Every structure is written in structure tokens, then in C-alpha cells.
Amino acid sequence: MSQDKSLPDLAAVRKEIDAIDQQLQLLINQRAACAQKVAQVKIAEEGENAFFYRPEREAQVLRNIMERNQGPLSNEEIARLFREIMSACLALERPVKVAYLGPEGTFTQQATIKHFGHSAVCVPMAAIDEVFREVEAGSADYGVVPIENSTEGVISHTLDSFMDSGLKISGEVVLRIHQHLLVGENTRPEKISTIYSHASSLAQCRKWLDAHYPGIERVPMPSNAEAARKVKGEWHSAAIAGDMAAELYNLKRLAENIEDTPDNSTRFLIIGRQTVPASGDDKTSLMVSMRNQPGALHQILEPFNRHNIDMTRIESRPSRSGAWNYVFFIDFSGHVDDARVQPVLKEIGERAADMKVLGSYPRGVL
């Protein structure tokens, strides 16, 4: 056993860890001292209200880290640690204040922490427009709101809030969500009579359930975790939940990744008062108002196609003003400062009744 010559010597490894920790500590504090120098320059140049948080710079740092990562820590884990280190360095000058759509414990909170780290001061708001108001009033530096979520219909609230707001999008966060069909040890697939999960998870797997468990009762639960816990001791029921719940309750995975859309993820926007310089891999969101006339949509889409700009999303919303029948929300790859993007914006600006750039921001890292 411990006499095995091929095994490393525990005391020696621990000594190595201690030496590494000493170096790590010195370097982290050196990094913090550098951040203080940056803050000093910014205050001298921009005054006390200078923006210390630079989304494009942070995105670049994280991309570099993931590109050169050799492991054994995964890209996701090493990026998470660097977010925390950056977050701590930034908070040394002044903690970033972030308002998010609450309550606590939601995916939006998870996205907020993923993006800003734990040294940021995060506060839950009861509604999307409250998040906007907090940031507009300067009570929070940034806001985090969901923009694409398959079941909650929050997209429209967030889009509508942009109509009345001067806020800019300064970033996006994407959370991947995988669902599994989980059962207790003694459950046989053919005996399943009930499937438990949160309503939105049941909705995300609707087609899969229709195909594989037609006619089986689906019961909504307050959370996926509670669904998993419930089926642990039962032999005639299954739960839909993610990796964490499966591990925690030692459940068997009857089927993995059963969500209907192969890339099931929820997307969030970071909103703020600042415009973000190009990071090298950016997206831009536009809001365009058009009269409801034949060919209106084509008039907007055509320049993107002609200039070979990759449009990633388009949504339309009825206008609130009544004067223009539709408002289009368009996402495309590129930054407003890119030479190839500017002619497109110019052309659309000439054709549309109104056009507003909601923001150019780094594409979500991971």
C-alpha cells in the first residue's frame, strides 16, 4: 500500500503545494496592486466616477486563459477562479454594485455571480423594469436580466424595457442547462407512472416526453431538486433534473440530455450606462422601428446579407408609441466600431423610422 514505490510521497507533495501557495499569494497581491495602479490612472483621467470595470478587457483576459489552459482544471473552472480573482482586485478600489432580477437562488443570480464574481455587491429586484430603474438612477452600476428563456416569456419584458431606456448592453452571459430523466435504484422504466419536475423543465422536455412517455402523468414541483429528492425512495416515479441533483441524491440516469433543443441554455444581458470598446469577438444589438408596410422587414435584413454580416437573432414587438407599428430587435456579430459594420448601420438608419444601437459587447465567454 503506502510502501508502493510508484506512489508519490504525501509529505513531499504537500510541501510542493505549500510552495505553490506562497507564490500564488504573492502573485495575486501583485495583481491587486496593478489593479490599484489602473484605478489611480482612471481617477486622474476620468474623475471619481470613472468606470473601473471594463467588460471588453475582462473578456479578453478570460479568452486568453481558456485558450492556453493545459489543465488539469477545466476551462470552466479556471475561468471561474480568474473571475473571482479579478472580482477581488476590482472590489479593492470600489465594489461593483449589480442589480439582478430576483429572488435569490434563481438562474439570474447564478448568471450574475458567473459574470461578476463574489466580490460584487448583488441585490435582487422584484421586476425587470426595477432592474433598469436601479441602473438608470445610478444606485447600481450594472443590471442583469434574462433575455432568452424558453418558458417564462421574459424576453418581451426585457425588450420593452429597452424602448423607454437609455441604458446600454455591456455584456451577455449564457448558462447551459441539461436535463436528465432520473430514478431511484429500484425503479424499472416500464413501471413509471408519474414524472416530477419544475414546470419549466417539463416544458423544455415536452417533445421528448411525448415520444418516450406518452400518457404518463407529469406533475410540476417547486424545484427540480425537490423532484429529485421525492423520487429517491419511490419505485414508480421519475424526476427531470440536472447533474447536481442526480449526483446529490445518487439517482440513476435513465436518459441524459433529454431537453428538446440540443443547446438548451438561458441567456442574460448585462445592462449599464457605458459603451464598451471592441474586444475582438463582439456582438451588437439594435432596435429598429419600422412602419408596417410591405417589404419593411426585407429592407432591414437586406443590408446585413449584402455586407455579409452574420445576424444571430431577430425579434419583433408591437411598438408602444402607436406611430410605428413594429419594433425589431436585431443581434449580429461585430462591433459598431468595425469598418464593415458601419455602412450597414448607415443604410438601415436611412431606411428605418428610428434606429437605436442598444450596445456592442463581448460575446459571452463559455
Next chain:
Amino acid sequence: MSQDKSLPDLAAVRKEIDAIDQQLQLLINQRAACAQKVAQVKIAEEGENAFFYRPEREAQVLRNIMERNQGPLSNEEIARLFREIMSACLALERPVKVAYLGPEGTFTQQATIKHFGHSAVCVPMAAIDEVFREVEAGSADYGVVPIENSTEGVISHTLDSFMDSGLKISGEVVLRIHQHLLVGENTRPEKISTIYSHASSLAQCRKWLDAHYPGIERVPMPSNAEAARKVKGEWHSAAIAGDMAAELYNLKRLAENIEDTPDNSTRFLIIGRQTVPASGDDKTSLMVSMRNQPGALHQILEPFNRHNIDMTRIESRPSRSGAWNYVFFIDFSGHVDDARVQPVLKEIGERAADMKVLGSYPRGVL
């Protein structure tokens, strides 16, 4: 401005940060590789169910880090970052599963994360005895439960749970809690007619309020944060809340640290199935059953005094069995393996009807 020769050059500082980040990344991954080697040895020696998490070792690492810390990051912040790094390294082998007294967003969750970092899998339980059961059944590696909390009366539940359990205490976490009296910009102290806060915060500041704001209405709110938010726009009310809420809502501090006990903190216990070797600065918790006879308490306390062992806490609970009238819970400084502790335990063991060592564990770091 930017021409100022005394200011650092931003581009140069950023280059320096990039170089630091490269080294940091290499070192963190080297540390992770070391952790894998440790795990390899442990599996060879102790089998697949080996304990990778070593509370005494982690406490030593954090103490060293805080002792040699030169800043600019605070001891608390650098310790937090190292907890995260250790947590990530540990999770590489197998994530630690921790059951805690829920719901999410409570101080117990904060304590759990403070102790285990974000790479641990944490699950909220509805009651203290459920936390015990999860750990006993092996569904969770550790549990986190509050043990001293001025208002909720949870001590007795936790103590009672130990009576029926074979679990060991493997650590403690202390969270400091400071309360301030906060008002909006235009509020004058003499105009305050209502004070809002969470019920337990109102209770924590009762004496101070009686002395300084007698007869003023105290209104309980769902949380301190909501209390702070409520008073922001009012001119005749105040809130009791902590630093985070004060900063977030830009409230004025009429009075700071108004909690009645100068060291207002909540203490939590980590419970597990393993005994923890000495870390160099440890505490031990004992459970002692005594017949209710004159001098019983003195018989227990006397050996501590004579052997010069520092007793930090004593609680008595009525016994459930009925056979013995009282059960005493005693905390003292030292580890069961210390030469000076062993004669004390021997003497108490001879005098008591029953004695159980609940655990020796590292004193809470920070």
C-alpha cells in the same frame, strides 16, 4: 491628466497583469495536479471511499496565508480566494457534497460557501435533523448547522440531534454580523417615527433601541435589505441593516455597530463521519450525562480548572432518556490527542454517567 509623468503607464500595467495571469494559471494548475497526486495516494491507502477533504490541513493552509499576507488584498479576501482554489482542486477528484439548513440565501448557506467554496455541491435541507440524516446515510459528505444564534433558538435542536447521532464535529464557521441604523438623505434623527428591520435584527439591537429610540415603533420586514430599500425614499423612518445594504442604497449611517453584543456573530458547526487530526489550534466539544445530584456540575468543571484547560462554552439540556436528568455540552480549547487534555477526559469519564467526544476540530479561521 494622462500626460502626468507621475502616473503609471496603463499599457505597461496591463502587460504586467497579463504576465502575472500566465504565472497564476500555471501555478493553479500545478496545485491541481498535486491534489490529484494526493488523491491517488489516498485511494491506494484507504480505498475508493477515502476522505479527500482534510479540515485540519485546510485550516493550517489558511492560517499560514493570513499570517504572511502583505496585502493589498485583505486577509479575508485572500483567504476567500484560496478557499475557492482549494475547493476547485478538491472537486477535480470528487466534489464534496454538503447538506445545510436551508432555505437558500440564509446565513447558513453563506457559512457553507465560506467554508467549502463554490466547487462543493451544496443542498438545502428543511430541518436540522434532516441535515444529520443526510450525512449519516452517506448522501452528503458533510452537514452545516447553526449552533449559536441569538434569536432563533436553534442551539437546542442542534444539540438534541447530537444525542441520537454518531456524527462527529469536524469544523466550525463563524460569521460576523454588524448592524447599523440607516436613513435616507433628508431624514433628521428627531423625525424618525418608525424603524424597520428583520425581526432577528430588531432583537439583536433591542437594548440599543430601548436606550436611544424608546417608544418608536419597530416594524419587522422580510429582510434587512428590504427594510433599507423601504426607507431610502422616506424622511421619517430608519432601517437596521448591514454594510451591504447601506452601500447599495447609499444610505446615511446615523449609528454604526449598534448590536447589543460587541462581537455579534453566528456560529455554525460542520458535521461529518470522520475524526480530524490536530491542526495546532483546535477546539473539542464534549457531551456529558450526569445524574441530577448536588455538586454534579462542579464535578465536571473542576478537572478543567485544575488542568488549566480553557473551557469556552457550556450548555445544559434535559436528557431525553429520562435516566439521567441532564446532558451538558462543553467546548474547550485543545484536541483530544493533546497530552494535557487526556487526563481531563479520563477524570470526567470516571465521574459522568456517560461521556461522548463530539469532535476535535480546527478553531474557526477568521
